[in-house]
Amino acid sequence: MTISEPKSLEEILTTLEGQDRIFLVGCSDCATVVQVGGEDQVKAMAEKLGEHGKTVTGTLIAEPGCHLLNLRRQFREHRQEVAAADAMLILSCGTGAQTAAQATDKPVHTGTNTLFLGCVERFGQFREYCSACGNCTLEQTGYICSVTRCSKGLQNGPCGGTTAEGKCEVNPETDCGWLLIYNKLKEQGKLDSVKSYLPPKEALVQPGQRTLSREGKEE
Amino acid sequence: MSLRPVLQSNTFVVTSEVGPPKGTNLHHVLEEAKLLGPLVHGINVTDIQAAAMRLGSMATCHLIKDLGYRPVLQMVCRDRNRLALQSDLLSAWVLGIENVLCLTGDHPTLGDHKGAKPVYDLDSVQLLKVAKGLNEGHDMSGNELDGKPDFCLGAVVTPGANPVEMQILKLEKKVEAGAEFIQTQAVYDVGMFADFMEKIAHIKVPVLAGIVLLKSAGMARYMNKNVAGVSVPEELIQEMARAGEADKAAKAEGKKADAQVKTSIAIGARLIQGLKPLCRGVHLMPLGWGHHVPAVLKAAGL
Numbered sequence: 001m002t003i004s005e006p007k008s009l010e011e012i013l014t015t016l017e018g019q020d021r022i023f024l025v026g027c028s029d030c031a032t033v034v035q036v037g038g039e040d041q042v043k044a045m046a047e048k049l050g051e052h053g054k055t056v057t058g059t060l061i062a063e064p065g066c067h068l069l070n071l072r073r074q075f076r077e078h079r080q081e082v083a084a085a086d087a088m089l090i091l092s093c094g095t096g097a098q099t100a101a102q103a104t105d106k107p108v109h110t111g112t113n114t115l116f117l118g119c120v121e122r123f124g125q126f127r128e129y130c131s132a133c134g135n136c137t138l139e140q141t142g143y144i145c146s147v148t149r150c151s152k153g154l155q156n157g158p159c160g161g162t163t164a165e166g167k168c169e170v171n172p173e174t175d176c177g178w179l180l181i182y183n184k185l186k187e188q189g190k191l192d193s194v195k196s197y198l199p200p201k202e203a204l205v206q207p208g209q210r211t212l213s214r215e216g217k218e219e
Numbered sequence: 220m221s222l223r224p225v226l227q228s229n230t231f232v233v234t235s236e237v238g239p240p241k242g243t244n245l246h247h248v249l250e251e252a253k254l255l256g257p258l259v260h261g262i263n264v265t266d267i268q269a270a271a272m273r274l275g276s277m278a279t280c281h282l283i284k285d286l287g288y289r290p291v292l293q294m295v296c297r298d299r300n301r302l303a304l305q306s307d308l309l310s311a312w313v314l315g316i317e318n319v320l321c322l323t324g325d326h327p328t329l330g331d332h333k334g335a336k337p338v339y340d341l342d343s344v345q346l347l348k349v350a351k352g353l354n355e356g357h358d359m360s361g362n363e364l365d366g367k368p369d370f371c372l373g374a375v376v377t378p379g380a381n382p383v384e385m386q387i388l389k390l391e392k393k394v395e396a397g398a399e400f401i402q403t404q405a406v407y408d409v410g411m412f413a414d415f416m417e418k419i420a421h422i423k424v425p426v427l428a429g430i431v432l433l434k435s436a437g438m439a440r441y442m443n444k445n446v447a448g449v450s451v452p453e454e455l456i457q458e459m460a461r462a463g464e465a466d467k468a469a470k471a472e473g474k475k476a477d478a479q480v481k482t483s484i485a486i487g488a489r490l491i492q493g494l495k496p497l498c499r500g501v502h503l504m505p506l507g508w509g510h511h512v513p514a515v516l517k518a519a520g521l
Contacts, residue, residue, distance in 0.1 A: 151326055151337075152296075152297075152323060152326060152337065152339045152342075153339050154339065154343075155342055155344075155345070156342050156343075156344035156345065156389060156392050157342075157344070157385065157386075157388055157389030157392065158380075158385055158386070158389065159323040159343075160323075160376075160377035160380065160404055160447060160448050161325075161447045161448075162381075162385070162447055162448070163447045164381060164447075169326075169329070169447045170326040170328055170329065171328075178385060179382075182384075182385045182388075194388065195388060195391070195392070197344065197348070197392055197395065197396065199345065200340065200341050200342075200345050200359075
């Protein structure tokens with residue numbers, strides 16, 4: 001799940017300056033669960049924009065916002081409302097905002113800041129587990145990611161910053177990732193799996209925009 | 220000037236640490252190096268310690284080498300990717316720096332440029348392996364070097380970490396990767412350190428126990444609260460607290476207030492004497508009290 005948070009209304013209004021007719025786009029997936037771009041947030045944003053003198057020409061909930069073909073189809077279905085707008089305001093993640101920018105010629109603005117890939121712990125509570133490093137070593141680290149859970153992303157063991165309470169000295173709210181890994185592997189009798197040297201990751205420094213083509217690939 | 224012959228001899232090894240200035244005024248750090256140089260086997264120079272931006276370790280090491288002393292370049296993984304780490308190692312070698320201590324490095328959020336991008340492209344184990352590779356004449360991509368260094372490589376460990384087994388697991392990897400000596404985080408409890416040395420008896424690499432001089436009871440309490448893996452026993456805190464009271468009284472009477480300095484020196488010397496039978500040397504981190512190190516070494520009989 002892509003975890004985002006709303007930008008302040010003040011910042012959004014600044015980006016919309018001189019553009020009075022706005023088409024609002026939410027997202028059916030992550031942004032709905034994270035409550036930044038679901039039906040309720042899109043409705044609330046439409047009201048706020050109205051209070052600040054904007055005209056909302058229409059709204060849609062993208063299915064989902066990161067699906068280019070679906071988004072193009074949905075924009076076509078709303079073509080009159082889109083055509084009537086000076087700009088679009090996208091309430092999903094950074095991928096959603098850029099997918100929208102691909103799918104329309106209208107100026108696009110984002111209403112969110114995208115933070116991380118996360119798990120939904122409970123309603124409104126999200127936590128990061130995966131950094132999408134492209135070179136998964138969870139098998140060695142007891143399914144606790146050393147890249148994400150260690151503040152320094154260390155692969156071969158902890159630094160000296162584990163506090164007496166088992167927290168990370170960087171942030172007393174955060175558990176030391178390596179202590180979690182160590183305790184779990186010890187409990188499972190699998191400490192050997194972190195005793196061997198792990199080489200530096202290559203994918204962490206992969207340049208530019210990552211792409212993947214699964215066309216024609218057999219499962 | 221490599222530490223290797225000293226490590227391979229029967230000498231009790233003494234190293235001390237200096238920190239470069241925030242700015243270009245090298246007077247203080249070079250004076251400290253001149254004071255300590257004749258008394259120690261190596262002078263570590265910290266690498267942007269505590270992630271507070273300052274002058275570099277490499278330049279300072281080079282100047283210390285020009286003074287005729289043996290510098291130990293501290294190199295952290297926080298600020299440079301694998302290209303810069305390798306390039307800086309080669310640069311250090313041509314400047315006459317032959318000893319490198321490889322560390323992870325304090326996180327930027329603990330320093331004075333909290334928004335700095337943390338690099339950690341390599342970790343300390345990987346850095347050791349890469350540096351050893353340079354010694355062997357190739358970079359980490361396997362390309363052959365035209366001229367190679369011969370660094371004496373060091374690593375660190377925190378004997379007071381809990382669980383210490385997790386530190387030992389990494390220490391084993393560091394030695395396997397190429398560490399030829401170990402300098403430890405500050406030790407205040409000889410019994411705890413003896414247990415630690417027993418647990419790493421299988422690691423046949425010289426260990427230099429870390430000594431940080433206590434400046435006051437307040438500093439000891441601060442470290443207990445804020446420095447991971449460092450634990451000053453209550454009796455030492457009380458000893459410093461009594462000295463602090465004596466200094467306060469002396470000051471009130473207009474007399475010389477040197478009880479804390481004397482006590483600190485005595486504690487440092489006592490620790491060194493206690494640690495001496497357990498390991499191959501000590502590594503002093505005086506944190507601005509370099510001028511008291513000669514007295515500590517003298518009191519410890521070194």
